[in-house]
Amino acid sequence: MDEQKKRAALAAKKLTPLALGSIHPTGWLRKQLLIQANxxxxxxxxxxxxxxxxxxxxxxxxxxxxxxxxxxxxxxxxxxxxxxxxxxxxxxxxxxxxxxxxxxxxxxxxxxxxxxxxxxxxxxxxxxxxxxxxxxxxxxxxxxxxxxxxxxxxxxxxxxxxxxxxxxxxxxxxxxxxxxxxxxxxxxxxxxxxxxxxxxxxNWSSYFIDYPYKEKSTVGEFESHGVNCAMAVKEPALWYRHSQLGQDLAAVERIMQTLDTYHGQATGMFSCDEIVAGKNPSQGSELCAVVEYQFSLEVALTVLGDVSLADRLERLTFNTLPAILSEDMWAHQYDGQANQVICSINEDRIYTTNGPDANIFGLEPHFGCCTANMHQGWPKFVSHLWMKTPDEGLAAIAYAPCHVDTQVGDVPVHIEVETEYPFEETVRVTVAPARPARFPLLLRIPGWAKGATLALAGEEKQEVAAGTFHLLEREWSAATEIVLHFPMTLQTSTRYHGSVALERGPLVYSLQIGEEWRQVGRELPAADWEVHPTTPWNYALQIDREEPERGCVMEARRPGERPFGAAEVPVLLHVKGRRVPEWKLEHNAAGPLPYSPVHSAQPLEDLTLVPYGCARLRITEFPTLAAEK
Ligand SMILES: [Zn+2]
Known part of the structure; x- marks a missing residue:
C-alpha cells in the first residue's frame, strides 16, 4: 500500500468540540451571556x-x-x-x-x-x-x-x-x-x-505567500476584505485534513503573522474598515471580522491544537469583542478602533470603504451584516472552552468560569471552573467523575504565563511550562481540585510610530476617556448613539518599557453586573503621563500618532487605564515621553 493510501481519508482532529450544551457559563461569563440573551x-x-x-x-x-x-x-x-x-x-x-x-x-x-x-x-x-x-x-x-x-x-x-x-x-x-x-x-x-x-x-494559503496588501488599501476587493481574511485563517487548517501536507498547517501561522505585520493592532486584531487598513490605531476593524476571526481560531485549534491559537482567541474575546458592543449588547459598531476618541456621524472620515456612521453604536450602523453576525462571538467561545482529545481525554482550551458535563468512555464527568479570570490570576478546576476513571487531562498554560504553577489535590505546587498543554494522566476518583496560577506581569509592546501598548495576561489596557452617550436615532432599547469624549485623550505615557511595573500601580476589584462595563471596572492600572497638545482630532479620529519619544511641557498627571473591553472611548497605543534630564 503506498503512503497516500495508508493515510486516513480525512486526518483526525487533535481536539474535538464537546456536544453543544455540555459547557455552561457561570460567574461573570454567565452574566455576559445573559446580557446578550436580554x-x-x-x-x-x-x-x-x-x-x-x-x-x-x-x-x-x-x-x-x-x-x-x-x-x-x-x-x-x-x-x-x-x-x-x-x-x-x-x-x-x-x-x-x-x-x-x-x-x-x-x-x-x-x-x-x-x-x-x-x-x-x-x-x-x-x-x-x-x-x-x-x-x-x-x-x-x-x-x-x-x-x-x-x-x-x-x-x-x-x-x-x-x-x-x-x-x-x-x-x-x-x-x-x-x-x-x-x-x-x-x-x-x-x-x-x-x-x-x-x-x-x-486558495488563501498560497495567496498569503506573496501578500500584496502591505499598507492601507484603498480599493475594495474580495482579497483585501477584512471579513474574508478573518475567515481565511481557518482555510489551510481545514484543507490540511484532506491534503495532509505540512505546508497547509504552516499556512495558518503565515496568514496570522502577515496580517499582524501589515495591519496588526494591539489587541491581536487587524485593521479592516472594511478592507485592510494598515497599522494606524485610528483605523477600525469590522465587527464581523472580529467574530469570524474568533471562530477561525476555534476551528483551527481543532486541527492544530496549538496553545498560541487559544492565546489569541482569548485576546480577541476579552478585548476586541466586548469593546465593539455596547455594555447592554443592544448596540454595536460596524468599525471599532484601538484608539477610539469619538464615535460620531461625520462625512470627514478615516475609512476608505465605510460610511460616515461606521463607528457609532447602533442597530445597523453602515450596513446590517454585523447586526446579524455579531451573535456568535460569545456563545461559540463558551462552546469551545473545553474540548475532547483523540485518546478520550479532556482539554481546557480557554479559561472563564463554567461547568462542564460530559462523558469519558461511559463515565459521566463533571468539571467546575471557578475563577474571575481574565480579571484574576488563579483558576480552580475541579474534576469529578461519576465513578473512578483513568483519562488524560490537558490544561493550557498560556504563552505569556511565565512562572505559572499548578497544585493538584492539595499537593505542593509545581511550576509548569508556559505555552504548552500540561498533561495530567491519572485515575480520577473523588472530586479533585487543581489550582492553576498564571502570573500576569505588566508587559509592553512597541506599536505604530514607536508607540507603546500595555498588556497584562490576556488583557490589553486603555486610557479610560469620559463618555457622553447622545441618542441620535431610533428608539430604545435598539437606539443609535454617538459617543463624545468628556475628558482629554491626547496623553503620552511616562513609562519604563523594560520594567513597566515601576511607576504603575494595579488595583484589583471584582467584575460587576456588567463585566465589561465602564462603571464597575474589574481591574485598574494607574500610570502617569502628560498631554501632547499638538496631537489632535483629524478626520474625526485621533490624528497621526506623534513619533515616540515625545517632549511635553504639560503637567504630569495621574491617569487611569482600564481593560480595553471596558472602554468604548480609549487610547490603547500611546506615545511615550522622552526621559527627563
Ligand atoms: Zn459586518
Whole structure:
C-alpha cells in the first residue's frame, strides 16, 4: 500500500468540540451571556425585518445571509444558557427551514434578488453551520438527510455554475460542514465534493505567500476584505485534513503573522474598515471580522491544537469583542478602533470603504451584516472552552468560569471552573467523575504565563511550562481540585510610530476617556448613539518599557453586573503621563500618532487605564515621553 493510501481519508482532529450544551457559563461569563440573551441577540427576530420577516421562514424580507447569521449565534446562545425562550425561537426556524426544503434539495430561497444570484450557496454555508450545532444539541433526525440532499444538489450544480463571489472566497466554511457530515456517515462522495470545492474555491494559503496588501488599501476587493481574511485563517487548517501536507498547517501561522505585520493592532486584531487598513490605531476593524476571526481560531485549534491559537482567541474575546458592543449588547459598531476618541456621524472620515456612521453604536450602523453576525462571538467561545482529545481525554482550551458535563468512555464527568479570570490570576478546576476513571487531562498554560504553577489535590505546587498543554494522566476518583496560577506581569509592546501598548495576561489596557452617550436615532432599547469624549485623550505615557511595573500601580476589584462595563471596572492600572497638545482630532479620529519619544511641557498627571473591553472611548497605543534630564 503506498503512503497516500495508508493515510486516513480525512486526518483526525487533535481536539474535538464537546456536544453543544455540555459547557455552561457561570460567574461573570454567565452574566455576559445573559446580557446578550436580554439584548439584541434574544430579540432581533422580533422586530428587525431581515430576520423577523426573513424569506428563509416564509417572509418577504432578505433571504440571504442575515437569518442564517443570526441563527448561527443564537443556537449556541440558546443551548449554552439552556434558555427555553431562545430554544423555542431556534426550533421555529429549524422547523420551517427543514420543513421547506426545495424539491431539488436546495435549502432556503433559491434567489435573493438584493444580494445574491440564483443558486448562490453562500448563505447555505452559514445555515449549515447553525444546523450542525443544532444537531449536536438535539440530535434532530431531519438534519443529516437535509444536508445530504442539499450537498447532492450543489454537487451537480458546480459543473454548470462554478463557485463565484462570496461563495468562492468562503468555500471552506462549507468544507467544515462537509467534514462534520463525513465524520458521521463516511460517504465517499463527500470527499470528492470537498476536492471539487477546493479546486473552485479561492486558495488563501498560497495567496498569503506573496501578500500584496502591505499598507492601507484603498480599493475594495474580495482579497483585501477584512471579513474574508478573518475567515481565511481557518482555510489551510481545514484543507490540511484532506491534503495532509505540512505546508497547509504552516499556512495558518503565515496568514496570522502577515496580517499582524501589515495591519496588526494591539489587541491581536487587524485593521479592516472594511478592507485592510494598515497599522494606524485610528483605523477600525469590522465587527464581523472580529467574530469570524474568533471562530477561525476555534476551528483551527481543532486541527492544530496549538496553545498560541487559544492565546489569541482569548485576546480577541476579552478585548476586541466586548469593546465593539455596547455594555447592554443592544448596540454595536460596524468599525471599532484601538484608539477610539469619538464615535460620531461625520462625512470627514478615516475609512476608505465605510460610511460616515461606521463607528457609532447602533442597530445597523453602515450596513446590517454585523447586526446579524455579531451573535456568535460569545456563545461559540463558551462552546469551545473545553474540548475532547483523540485518546478520550479532556482539554481546557480557554479559561472563564463554567461547568462542564460530559462523558469519558461511559463515565459521566463533571468539571467546575471557578475563577474571575481574565480579571484574576488563579483558576480552580475541579474534576469529578461519576465513578473512578483513568483519562488524560490537558490544561493550557498560556504563552505569556511565565512562572505559572499548578497544585493538584492539595499537593505542593509545581511550576509548569508556559505555552504548552500540561498533561495530567491519572485515575480520577473523588472530586479533585487543581489550582492553576498564571502570573500576569505588566508587559509592553512597541506599536505604530514607536508607540507603546500595555498588556497584562490576556488583557490589553486603555486610557479610560469620559463618555457622553447622545441618542441620535431610533428608539430604545435598539437606539443609535454617538459617543463624545468628556475628558482629554491626547496623553503620552511616562513609562519604563523594560520594567513597566515601576511607576504603575494595579488595583484589583471584582467584575460587576456588567463585566465589561465602564462603571464597575474589574481591574485598574494607574500610570502617569502628560498631554501632547499638538496631537489632535483629524478626520474625526485621533490624528497621526506623534513619533515616540515625545517632549511635553504639560503637567504630569495621574491617569487611569482600564481593560480595553471596558472602554468604548480609549487610547490603547500611546506615545511615550522622552526621559527627563
Ligand atoms: Zn459586518
Amino acid at each position: 439584548g439584541l441577540s434574544g430579540h432581533l427576530d422580533e422586530f428587525w425585518p431581515d430576520v423577523a420577516d426573513s424569506s428563509w421562514i416564509g417572509g418577504k424580507a432578505e433571504g440571504w445571509e442575515r437569518g442564517p447569521y443570526w441563527l448561527d449565534g443564537v443556537v449556541p446562545l440558546a443551548f449554552g444558557l439552556d434558555d427555553e425562550r431562545l430554544k423555542a425561537k431556534v426550533q421555529h426556524w429549524m422547523d420551517y427551514v427543514l420543513g421547506h426544503q426545495q424539491e431539488d434539495g436546495w435549502l432556503g430561497p433559491v434567489l435573493d434578488k438584493q444580494y445574491g444570484y440564483e443558486y448562490d450557496p453562500w448563505p447555505i454555508y452559514v445555515m449549515l453551520k447553525a444546523m450542525t450545532q443544532f444537531y449536536e444539541a438535539t440530535k434532530d433526525a431531519r438534519v443529516i438527510p437535509a444536508m445530504k440532499r442539499f450537498l447532492r444538489r450543489l454537487d451537480t450544480l458546480l459543473a454548470e455554475r462554478p463557485l463565484k463571489s462570496w461563495a468562492k472566497m468562503r468555500w471552506h466554511d462549507l468544507l467544515l460542514s462537509i467534514q462534520w457530515l463525513y465524520e458521521r456517515c463516511e460517504e465517499e462522495w463527500l470527499l470528492a465534493l470537498a476536492h471539487k470545492l477546493h479546486e473552485q474555491g479561492f
